Amino acid sequence: MVVKIQVNNLNCWFKNTQVIKSLFLSILEHEILGIIGPANSGKTTFLRCLNRLNDLNPHFKSKGEILKDGRNINTIKLETLRQEIGMVFAMPISLPMSIYDNITYGAKQHGIKNKKELSGIVEESLVKASLWDEVKGRLDQPALQLSGGQQQRLCIARTLAVQPEVILFDEPCSGLDPISTAKVEETMINLKDKYTIVLVTNNVKQAARVSSRIAFFLMGELVEIDTANDIFVKPSDRRTEDYITGRFG
Amino acid sequence: MSPRITQKIAFSLLFLVSLVVFIPVLFIIGILVSKGAAALTWEFIFSMPKDGMRGGGILPAIVGTLLIVLCSISIALPVGILAAVYLNEYAKDNLLTRIIQLSIVNLAGVPSIIYGLFGLAFFVIMLNLGVSVIAGALTLAIMELPSIITTTRNSLNNVPASFREVSLSLGVSRWQTIRRVVLPNALPGIMTGAILSIARIAGETAPILFTAAAFYVPHLPHSLSEQVMALPYHLYVISTQIPNMPEKITYGTALILVLLVLILSFTVIILRIFFRKRYKW
Structure with missing residues (x-):
């Protein structure tokens, strides 16, 4: 197993x-x-450390190191790091432009100008995000006309369009109905072959459905990390068991 | 008193207060139209003044005001927007930033005649621009900077932070994020600020008094370094300095000034509607 991201003594x-x-x-x-844990357990903060989005907050401070492919992320150019480590947010945030422009937005900024190439990227990303069939006839329409679930898959496609290696999902289904949730989960599983995925979720069952391994965070600490199977069948920490069986959180 | 009655009283009070705001506007327009409408002819708008300004038209004053307003807004708008972008998106909260912010607030509180004197000392005399359109426009530009910066910052703040995060998370640089996402979405708000500034500076007299306005120039300006007649100052001149002035010319001039501001604002409003349609969320 190749380690994609190594986190050492992060505070x-x-x-x-x-x-x-x-x-x-x-x-x-x-x-x-999958990263699970109650509110304020540091899940989202951890996720935003990986693409250095926390740096936007002037009150944020951190110590320790995060290595991506063995290289400290602070030594990687910020734009490159965020292109390689993409993120899908909790709420589907479409930019106020067309479906097509939403997807090409990042790619264009990274220097792809050729129209044919851009159209190829749009189709490929939408297919991967399982949205192509639903929107292929109306790429020029405003993205905000799509339903919440479609918009969230559009956000996934937009992230894929800049060709990341890692995708961070921050509670991607918290605002979605069960059917849309199922579609997003299916998309994540399909993406696993090509990408490394970190999924923060409040939904323990969702973590169980899609994750290969699960980490349980509590009050800023990693309590336990194991394969999905082991963590549900024989959790080694009492607090993990209490959380996944719904005794708190 | 029952909550229902209290609510009724509160609502009627609020209604009356909004009427108080509305009534002066109605009166001003009403008086201007009733006394000045008779003066509004094509000749009045498109010809030179005659008989010591007691007859003829006011074309030089209209053109002068238009020139001054357009010049000053095209100086102040870019400077103000860039300053606001810097303060809002880049500046760290340190002493220098606070000093800049404090001076913006103070600049907004300076009386307009002080701007006029500053313009005379700095632009007209020190920079040797002379009494000219450009000196007046620069003076007015400095005067409207605080309000442009403030309204621009407000509209930048109104662009959801999530838009910035999405853009940055795609590896797009900060500047490109501002250019492609933040500014386009803030544009309608920025334009509202521009409308307010235009309306305000078109009617300003004191700042152009020593920097741009001429008492009487019966021809159109050939360049921006000439002094020009301007509507607000012309209005002052014909209402106080010239004996036997026909009343309808005074009111007609005032009406033209109001209409000019309306037309300028309207143009910006139409532009704003166009941009709102393009960027909607």
Whole structure:
């Protein structure tokens, strides 16, 4: 198993509150790592450390190192890092432009100008995000006319269009109905062969359905990380068991 | 008192207050139209003044005001937008930023005659621009900067933070994010700020008094370094300095000034509608 991302002794603070405490974790290539845990357990903060989106917050501080393919992410050019590590947010955020422009937006900024090439990227990304059949006839329409579930898959396609290696999903189904949720989950599983996926979710069952391994976070600490099977059948920590059986959280 | 009655009283009070705002506008327009409409002829708008400004038209003043307003807005708008982008998107919260912000607030509070004197000392005399369209436009530009910066910052803040995050998360640089996502979506708000500025500076007299406005120039300007007649100053001149002025010319001039502001604002509003259609969320 190849380690895609290695996290060594990561500590994070917002102002003076420590939100992640001495975290060691490896993310393997072509796995779906599910991260579960109650609110304020540091899941999303951790995810946003990986593409350095936390840096936007002036009150954020961190110590420790995150290596991607063995290289410290702080030494990678920010634009390159974020192109290689894409992110899908909790709420489907379509930019106020057409479906086509939403998908080509990132690729264009990365220097792809050829129209044929861009159209190819649009089709390929939409197919991968299982949205192509639903929108192929109306790519020039505003993305905001799509339903919530379609918009979320559009966001996935938009992330895929810049050709990432890792995709971070931050509670991607929290605003979606069950059918849309199923489609997004199916998409994630299909993407596993080509990409490394980190999925933060509040939905324990969802983590069980799609993840290869699951990490349980609690109050900024990693309590346990194991294969999905093991963590549900024989959790080694009492707190994990309490959480997944619904005794708290 | 029952909640229903309290609510009724509150609503009627709110209604009356909004009437108080509306009534002066109605009166101003009403008086201008009733006393000045008779003066509005094509000749009045498109010809030179005659008989010591007691007859003829006011074309030089209309053109002068248009020139001054358009020049000053095309100086102030880019500077103001860029400054607002810097302050809002890039500047760290440090002493320098706070000093800049403080001076913007203070600039907004300076009386307009002070701007006029500053313009005279700095643009007209020190930079040797002379009393000219360009000196007046620069003076007005400085005066409208604070409001343009403030409204631009507000509309930048109104662009959802999530748009920026999405763009950045795709590996798009900060500047490209601002250019492609933030500014286009903030544009309608920025234009509203521009409308307000145009309306305000078109009627300003004090700042152009020593920097651009001429008492009487019975021809159209050939360049921006000439002094020109301007509607607000012309209005002041014909209402106070010239004996036996026909009333309808004074009111007609005032009406033209109001109409000019309306037309300028309307143009920007139409542009704004066009941009709103393109960027919608």
